Amino acid sequence: MKKHNFSAGPSILPQSVLEKASEAVLNFNDLDLSILEISHRSKDFVEVMENARDLALKHLGLQNKGYQALFLQGGASMQFLMTAYNLLEQKAAYLNTGVWSDKAIKEAKLIGDVVEVATSKSDNFNFIPKNYAVPSDVDYFHCTSNNTIYGTQMHKFPNTDVPIVCDMSSDIFSRELDFSRFSLIYAGAQKNMGPAGTTLVVVKEDILGKVSRAIPSMLNYQVQIDKESMFNTPPVFSVYVSFLTLQWLEQEGGISSIEKVNNQKADMLYKEIDRNPLFKGYVANVEDRSKMNATFNLVNDQLKETFDSHAKAAGVSGINGHRSVGGYRASLYNALPLESVKVLVEVMQEVERGA
Numbered sequence: 001m002k003k004h005n006f007s008a009g010p011s012i013l014p015q016s017v018l019e020k021a022s023e024a025v026l027n028f029n030d031l032d033l034s035i036l037e038i039s040h041r042s043k044d045f046v047e048v049m050e051n052a053r054d055l056a057l058k059h060l061g062l063q064n065k066g067y068q069a070l071f072l073q074g075g076a077s078m079q080f081l082m083t084a085y086n087l088l089e090q091k092a093a094y095l096n097t098g099v100w101s102d103k104a105i106k107e108a109k110l111i112g113d114v115v116e117v118a119t120s121k122s123d124n125f126n127f128i129p130k131n132y133a134v135p136s137d138v139d140y141f142h143c144t145s146n147n148t149i150y151g152t153q154m155h156k157f158p159n160t161d162v163p164i165v166c167d168m169s170s171d172i173f174s175r176e177l178d179f180s181r182f183s184l185i186y187a188g189a190q191k192n193m194g195p196a197g198t199t200l201v202v203v204k205e206d207i208l209g210k211v212s213r214a215i216p217s218m219l220n221y222q223v224q225i226d227k228e229s230m231f232n233t234p235p236v237f238s239v240y241v242s243f244l245t246l247q248w249l250e251q252e253g254g255i256s257s258i259e260k261v262n263n264q265k266a267d268m269l270y271k272e273i274d275r276n277p278l279f280k281g282y283v284a285n286v287e288d289r290s291k292m293n294a295t296f297n298l299v300n301d302q303l304k305e306t307f308d309s310h311a312k313a314a315g316v317s318g319i320n321g322h323r324s325v326g327g328y329r330a331s332l333y334n335a336l337p338l339e340s341v342k343v344l345v346e347v348m349q350e351v352e353r354g355a
């Protein structure tokens with residue numbers, strides 16, 4: 001029996017995508033060759049790359065608006081450095097909402113001055129800071145839309161004239177936003193888009209070419225754009241599976257449809273966390289809760305063994321919290337069916353009845 005997979009990342013992919021991906025490993029596009037053993041310059045793969053880039057922009061409503069989509073390597077972590085390398089001339093502003101923002105700040109400091117506009121670090125990042133000002137004299141403002149580890153999510157973005165750079169690794173394609181407010185979006189594939197190994201970067205071309213330093217080719221967005229994400233051998237399989245997931249999303253009705261299901265899943269789980277006296281949420285303010293990663297704890301840790309064994313028996317997998325937070329974390333990415341959340345809620349209720 002397939003598990004109810006709440007893993008934070010790498011994480012659940014649609015069953016139909018896994019099936020198509022498996023087929024392509026044996027025989028891709030009826031070529032009688034595996035996708036793993038053909039040239040990335042072959043017509044069949046070049047088409048995959050082109051279609052994947054187009055479809056990513058289409059889902060975000062950014063086609064014909066001066067944006068380019070790239071599939072790069074090095075994970076979201078490489079983007080911490082690459083964004084600064086390409087965009088930071090003097091000074092940049094960062095909102096610090098967790099370990100990932102913290103790491104992005106560390107890399108940017110290698111390149112230029114960083115203003116940390118606000119942080120929730122002293123409360124182990126259990127809320128999203130508000131009422132901060134973005135200085136007008138910075139090259140860009142960087143934020144993390146969803147904090148995978150803590151289960152917080154930005155539901156508002158600042159009104160500012162400076163370019164906004166956003167790490168959307170764990171909530172890309174999960175909800176409708178005016179994506180044209182962002183000048184650069186990046187997302188490691190392995191949370192909500194595909195397998196590990198590639199990172200989607202969506203960049204507005206007119207923000208490039210403004211820094212005075214020489215940029216190494218592999219780290220240069222303009223080079224990657226000019227070479228259509230094929231400056232070197234791309235991570236062929238990760239890009240292909242990401243493409244299949246983007247196609248699946250299209251068949252599901254796109255972001256607006258999946259957002260409705262995501263809202264249902266999050267509502268169902270948070271309602272139970274709030275109702276069930278055995279559990280409490282980790283996030284301090286209800287309005288900062290993430291719809292992708294729900295973090296919660298047992299009120300009484302002595303029930304841990306019972307809860308864990310009930311969860312295991314029901315096929316619930318991947319709900320252990322991140323080591324820096326503890327407790328539990330249920331990730332509710334696009335591919336996770338509503339049915340799985342129902343099962344988790346039933347387990348929580350079972351343990352309540354037995355307690």
Ligand SMILES: *Cc1c(COP(=O)(O)O)cnc(C)c1O
Pocket residue numbers: 009074075076077078100144146147148167168169170188189191
């Ligand atoms: C997982 C994650 C990262 C790190 O991604 P890598 O691809 O492993 O470098 C960065 N930011 C966020 C928000 C994440 O969830």
